[in-house]
Amino acid sequence: MKVPVSWLNEYVDVADLSVKELSDKLTFAGIEVEGVETVGALLDDNFVVGEVVACERHPNADRLSVCRVSDGAEEWQVVCGAPNVRSGLKVAFAKIGAVVPEGGFVIKRAKLRGVESFGMICSARELQLSEDHEGIMELDGALVAGTLLREVLPAPETVFDLEITWNRSDCLSIIGVAREFAAVLKRELRLPSVDFSEAGEPASSFAKVVVEDTVGCPRYTARILQGIKDRPSPAWMSRRLELCGVRSLGLTVDVTNYVMLECGQPLHAFDYTTLAERTIVVRRARQGEELTTIDGEVRRLDTDMVVIADAVRATAIAGVMGGEATEVTGTTSNVLLESATFAAPSIKATATKLGMRSESSHRFERTVDGELADWGSRRAAALLVELGGATAAPGVIDIDNRKAKSTTVALRFKRARDVIGVELGDDAMVEILERLGFVVTERDGVRGVFKVPSWRCDIELEADLIEEVARMHGLDAIPERAPVAVVSSDNDEPFRARAKCRATLTSLGFTEAMHYSFLSAAELDAFDKRSGAGRLVLPNPVSADYAVMRDSLLPQMVGTLGRNASRQVMSCALFEMGRVFGNSSGHPWEEERVALGILGAVGRGKLDLRRPVKNDEAVLWLRGALEALAVKLHAGRVELRGCEHPAMEKGWAFEIVIDGKMTGVMGAISGALRHQWRLTAPMVVAELQAEVLLANSFARGVLQDVPTFPAVRRDVAFLISESVTHEAIVGCIKKVAPQELTGVEIFDMFNLVESGVVLRSVGYALEFRSTSRTLTDNEVNKAIEKVMQALKDELKVVIRDK
Amino acid sequence: MTLAELEQSYGESMAAVRDATDATALDQVRVRYVGRNGLIPALVKQMKDVPAADRPAFGKRLQTWRAELEELLEARKGEVAAPVASGPVFDATLPGQWSVPGVEHPVTQVIAEVARIFGKLGFTVADGPDVETRFNNFTALNTAAHHPSMDAADTFWFDDDLLLRTQTSPVQVRVMTAHKPPVRIITPGRCYRRDTTDATHSANFHQTEGLYVDTRPVSLADLKSTLAYFAREMMGSKVGVRFRPHFFPFTEPSVEVDFSCHICGGSGCRVCKQSGWIEIAGAGMVDPRVYRFVGYDPEEVYGYAFGMGVERIAMIKYGIKDIRHLYENDVRFLSQFG
């Protein structure tokens, strides 16, 4: 909201304060200063009223004119580019040496397209008077050339742009802000006069007002003003409107806008003669009823909306915008002046539904003081009588259905001190509240009861009074002490488990990625269409790119790996911990997942990065990371079981089973998906349910004794069919080995072709150890023999020659 | 040779090994003492000439001599420069061969830091779902139906009741509904607003709120003291806080919290837009109406709440100029937060 300081100064003395001081006072009263603007500039003697004595087309440029401008003493040849320059015009003339406020350049003798120019004719923007740069300023023809411009133009103005919080609707006016200043500065608030003379028949004889919806419209007042001469508004009024960003449109409309800006009461003037049967009905709109608003738009209304109607049709959308058919025009001389109170929720709903926002709805949505309806109406009537020569019909039609007209709230002084944390005496609190317009109705040593001023619609509870006291006493006065720790026994293990998971993954070389929770249906489909029906879709997304809640972390993980690859990142390992969402027959669900993804030779040493990475290598790297994670989080054994996945290469998709539970999916991304990044190297990803992974993060096993007896290690190496798995080999060994077998580790594996048959050569290191004695060679040899025999019998291995 | 002479030869041999400066010299010493025709094997052969009484001591000494000498020879082998022709040279300037650790996302790092700092003051971390109810996200937080934050245009609604939480305050509602005071929690988490994404806005972002409710008086001064401590821990020991009055539906009194600029120390710079202060958080004393919604008696309890944007703190703390960098996941960006 724009607040010109000069206007503010009319109601409270603030002219002696600097912009910075005013700004700080507002800020610490709770009104945010969004900006401070200076309109107009101090003009020196080089700026004078000029008269265009002659004006001709520039010989070499169509758009330029060559003028002779008189500065009262001399005539100057000036080249001007404005379309509206013409002979006889009084203009704002900047002489040689003038510094133009907008841009700060100095006017010098210049040659424009071959014609000499001695000065400049200014636009309003060049003088920082407005944004208008359509043409040069056209000054009052009665001004005398040579008069200093600063004597005829308005003085520079400081205009604050304020952000008023939602609760402080009373500050959506110049008087509201002035009232706040008066309280902060302990100065007097001066209100303008609302007295005017009345004549003729009483207002009630001119119109009938019926309020059908007393909830939507708690108060409706109407005044009748006749014989208005709708001349242009006086300069001071249009200037103020302009400083507040409102266009001047003729006296009647200007007065309604002016009074709204001044006191916060939105007003509407109907052309009295257009109202059918001279009747005003405040009612709900009929379903589908149409109304053309003053902006020329046809609005379709519904029964939730409150309208102002005459005897036959809706004439205005209550509190939002008036209708074209009954609006005041240049020829209107008789008006019905509406000054009403509309309920905030209703106006808010209507304005939202129609997608309309007006200065009026902005105020009503935030609640307008019901007392203001009459004051605002009087103020406007007084101005129309004074400035427009109107005749005001005596009295007012006032349909007042407000429930509580005043509230009282009690403040316990000790409670206030406790909540604010300052030692503030009872009297000081009472004084603060009185300054803000509260009236003490009862008081003892414990509490005070205060009547809330009508404009403070936001004050309902003791806490609201405490806020007023804290704010006016000054938040800077609240002391800072050493903070006090208060120990609570709440369980934060879930948070620490996540932190542990992240720490493990980063130590394993994975960097954390973070993606939006929503993405496009197309991205999800490209990854896995199977889940389509169970997705949670956003009915009102910001764009189609973010229309569906993710049901997997993997599509974005794949995209991010690919994007990084296309930015010449040779290798990366990423993880994300985040939620996925779904919709199971109308019930949304969400679940936390952990995703991992690798690209490039992340599992190799730096001296071996260029050798192409194969799927088996990459899958085992990621499996290794999963195993390490499972160890660290005590999650249990990791198993992979072959499965099918539309986004993964055939034969390279796996279910992840942890501790016997299906926990996620893993695999090498298909060539079709990688193609968009022109990626030929494998990209391997995995996704797990966090719940399974994190469930035992802080579990502790039983501590085992450190072995006292030495271990005996033996290697066995053999050839075996490719189709026999590592798991089967280990199972076979464990089955026949004595309980002293404490470890089986594969240490070597390669394929060789023997007479056209692919055989796999593998080596296993077996470790034997007893907890009670030193094992003899003989014992171990026997065990190894047994193992070898079992491998030969069951898995048909061929023992490799040493 | 007498025992004394033996000791002298021992000393000479050890010195010769120590003094050898290259592999060749070292090898010559080895040949001289322990080679096939070296001194020690020769002395072993001469054992029979040693007086019988001395023989055990002599023999034992020869053994230890040989052992010590060989040990020293072995140790020195690594020290003396090997001849160029004898094998590849080790290049210690090669990069180390160990996996490089990854880094946590800056948003995670800020949340962890916030949890650490408030953890020291006894706050624990609480969490709730992203998909929330109207009651938890708005109604119980005293947000009037016609408050601007209820605009459909600003919130992702699934239907009349369910929505993507616009703040982490619903976690406060959940915790208070389930627990009696005292409650002392922070609630880092993901939130959503229908903002068009630009350099400072993101439809998907993180907040962390804090809540302390107790049956003994808790004041604005306690809130200020707690946030001042947080400011110093988070942004540096010279950073201070100030309160400005504000409005939030769920607190009364409500304040906005500024930190003094950690870059310029308050004198004004580009980061703080010349004001010396940076807006960080919203805070206040919990509105009594909120207590009623969660089943607390407003007369019995006192409490404060605060909330701040995680991305905003990350951007201020790390000098990130565009919030979108945080969701682009370019590893060249992320890897700088190690």
Ligand SMILES: [Zn+2]
């Ligand atoms: Zn600064």
